[in-house]
Amino acid sequence: MTIDNSRNAWTGTGPEDIDEYLEACSEKSYPADRFIHARCSCDGDWFRLEADAEESAVKRTCVACGASLLMLDSAEY
């Protein structure tokens, strides 16, 4: 796993890279110490991830079926 954050966005090479990204996002508010990798109801496990680091809000969209989900308490923001 490798994360390239040299440009304007973080780009990973594997699902485990999301853990490092979310850990970095959460360290200033509620540090995350456990990660469960998502699986859509269609059984898809590839997602487009949109994150707002200032609001600590994250939305995932399943690449296979297009279903979107605001993660954790993101709907509050």
Ligand SMILES: [Zn+2]
């Ligand atoms: Zn899906």
